[in-house]
Amino acid sequence: MSFTRLRLPLPGMELGHVNVYLVKCSDGYGLVDVGLATYDSALALLRGLKQLGVRPGEITKVFVTHFHADHITLAQFLAEVSSPDFHIGEGEISRVASSFDDLAKMYAEEYKRHGAPAEVAEAFLKVHPMSRFRKSFEDVWRLQWRSVRDDEGLDCGLRAISTPGHTPGHTVYAAAHGIFTGDHVLPKITPNISWYPIPGFNPLKEYLKSLKKVATNKRGYPAHGDEIGNLALRTEELVRHHEERLREVMAVLREPMTTYQVAQKISWDAGPFEQFDVYNKIFAIGEAYSHLLYLEEAGLVRRVEKDKVYWLPAERRDNLQNIPLP
Template sequence: MVTPANEAQREAWKSGGFPEVERVRPGLWSIPVPIPVNPLRYVLVYALELPGGVAIVDAGWNTDEAYGALAAGLGIAGYEVTDVKAVLVTHIHPDHYGLAGRIREVSGAWIGLHPADSRLLHGRYDETGIDALVARERGLLVRCGVPDLTLDELAGASMMIRHYVNMAAPDRLIEDDDRLGLPGWDLRAIWTPGHSPGHLCFVEQERRLLFSGDHVLPRITPIVAVHPQSAPNPLADYLESLAAVGKFDVDEVLPAHEYRFLELADRVDHVIAHHEERLAEIEAAVAAANGVTCWDTATRLKWSRPWETIPPFMRRAANNETLAHLVWLEARGRLRRVPGEPELWFAG
């Protein structure tokens, strides 16, 4: 259990409300931007004051409501969208990247993104690349043993959210350990793959702050899944980068969702322990069946709600997250996979 940095922000999350625009520290603002039809409800955009403007960490979904909320929040801080000089995107999921292009059109801001995520833009959001991505996802789901009746629905389940992105190529590729050069801020990029191949955190060591995106959240854990655009073993990447981030000596963590919190190292330890428990649960489930598909394994696990009540998009995420754990166990010789359609998993 971590300590919230602002109790009112935590209470807004718990109550299903919407937190206030907040001056976190001199020169730093937290602006909640709504996410449509999503249990996360909002993304926290952070505005960093610069001479003559602001830089923002993440942007929100590309909806008029989100744009209006961002503009209103910047107004409370004394700025307009036209004052945005830079958009530092932690990763390319729509609630973080979706508005970046629209903001650049209005303000001329530069957009920064890690190269590993930049390489995925065409296949994920361009009309000419999306059919191939859906076909690759369908093939992965076939190998996982997804039933024919739900196969096409699950393969295209994320198509609804791609319309919340104004696709824009980055102006700047941000590498691991890059210093961003924002006047008045010594902001350094930390490459933290796992939730996405190019996920970035930003650390400000003089102010003892970590902008953690989705990498470290106070209550929930980010989805780490195998999918057509993921790394081969994303859970291994995530756990390695999570441990690395946990070594930073900061006073406060500023995540993209829920609420700001203290005790970074404790939270990192808790998340690592959660995945160790999940790995043991999945290993035991495979050993009990000994010759089971990824899909059937996923249906036997404990989730936050009964499996039959999980909507299709989240069932696909659950399947692909289960696959990430299976792949991690396979890489360590604790499970083995027999190729086929579907693939079958056995105790190592």
């Protein structure tokens, strides 16, 4: 096997761990994702490398799948103990705001406009990883990043595949034996597909298109959980999940509703919406919003802007049974 999985802890995060993959490169080693900027994660990374007989200085390349805290924030730490080239999808650099205060405020305002109570939106500002790991994010954003294009051949036997959806510039890295999927395809849970403050960005549509790009009979090496035996089968399950959710959103939308009300009404694997903590409520609102945006572009729902944004079924409901998939 030409790679090794390092399972790093994620203290304070429900996911529990993130997988970081060590790959062999022409001039040393590469890491796919680096982990969360905490003492426990940094220690686990150094110990893992030591057990494998790899010195930190031998890490010459880092390939990050996306800008979420559990994948990227340990990058500055790595830059201190080694001097790797840092790679990330070009969409992640150009389309994600680097001012985290502004970004967090944009989210809070948008979610209030979509019916979230002020206390949910405001609490979100405090618990979001962008706030909790703000210092690390600021450090990481100052690093010299090499932007990676779709289908670009890279060192370490990898090829980048641009897979926007979970984030605007999410990128997976294909090797001969399988694909390092980041959060794009996970074995047990469905990645959160949420709204982004990017005009015209239809995250669910992008995500479903991106799933097709990895629907191969290869293995998947995800950022959370164990190896995926067959990516085509798992991506098919994920498409079905979103198709069902789109139908459910249409089914509950019998009268004008805000995104928040839609999120309250639809069923969630994790339990009833009202029992969610603030963090998961925000995830759920974002998830409902991305499905409503998809249905809006498909011409099946429309919005009315008043004091808040309300959604209505579009007049033409004849094609309800055939929600078009990209």
